[in-house]
Amino acid sequence: MHKDLEEILISKQDLEASVAKLGARISADYAGRCVTLVGVLKGCVLFMSDLAKHITTDTRLDFMMLSSYAGEHSTGVVRILLDLKESIEDCDVLIVEDIVDSGLTMNYMLQNLKTRRPRSLEICTLLDKPSRRKAPVPIKYTGFTIEDKFVVGYGLDYNGIYRNLPYIGVLKKSAVEAQGNNPCR
Numbered sequence: 234m235h236k237d238l239e240e241i242l243i244s245k246q247d248l249e250a251s252v253a254k255l256g257a258r259i260s261a262d263y264a265g266r267c268v269t270l271v272g273v274l275k276g277c278v279l280f281m282s283d284l285a286k287h288i289t290t291d292t293r294l295d296f297m298m299l300s301s302y303a304g305e306h307s308t309g310v311v312r313i314l315l316d317l318k319e320s321i322e323d324c325d326v327l328i329v330e331d332i333v334d335s336g337l338t339m340n341y342m343l344q345n346l347k348t349r350r351p352r353s354l355e356i357c358t359l360l361d362k363p364s365r366r367k368a369p370v371p372i373k374y375t376g377f378t379i380e381d382k383f384v385v386g387y388g389l390d391y392n393g394i395y396r397n398l399p400y401i402g403v404l405k406k407s408a409v410e411a412q413g414n415n416p417c418r
């Protein structure tokens with residue numbers, strides 16, 4: 234386990250099993266159709282690449298990068314830093330997220346992508362933290378529902394690091410304090 238972690242919340246084995254199950258469900262639900270996975274960068278990267286390998290129907294991969302407007306608290310006002318490369322009109326679109334927390338980011342994504350007239354639009358998230366929800370989000374595929382803890386690993390970061398960990402863990406308070414503004418310390 235990484236020295237900055239308090240505990241491992243979800244092991245590599247449990248992640249692999251859950252991602253395989255999600256892939257099987259998605260393969261069955263979209264059988265005979267082409268599914269467009271829309272990943273939300275950067276958190277989606279590890280999850281989406283593993284998930285895509287378990288999908289047996291034709292699959293397109295596209296990405297968006299979003300950023301909340303500056304300010305201490307999430308307002309739900311989101312800026313698009315990187316937009317989709319391809320049109321999604323008349324396509325079956327599945328948004329792939331690392332975690333849904335307040336739901337404000339995902340709510341924005343849904344409203345934005347709906348205006349592009351996809352044939353269908355669904356959400357797949359690895360982690361769901363429903364206790365902090367501020368906006369309702371209709372999630373179709375969930376890997377794990379977790380408590381209100383700040384987690385890192387398997388795509389999730391703190392200050393840009395820990396994304397490469399093959400498991401998901403809870404960061405120690407001391408690690409947060411020690412890092413200050415320099416993640417590469």
Ligand code: 5GP
Binds near residue numbers: 276331334335389
């Ligand atoms: P929401 O708009 O749902 O509040 O925010 C979702 C985003 O907040 C996620 O994509 C992620 O970047 C960040 N986030 C929320 N909870 C956590 C967490 O426990 N750990 C990390 N690393 N990021 C989180």
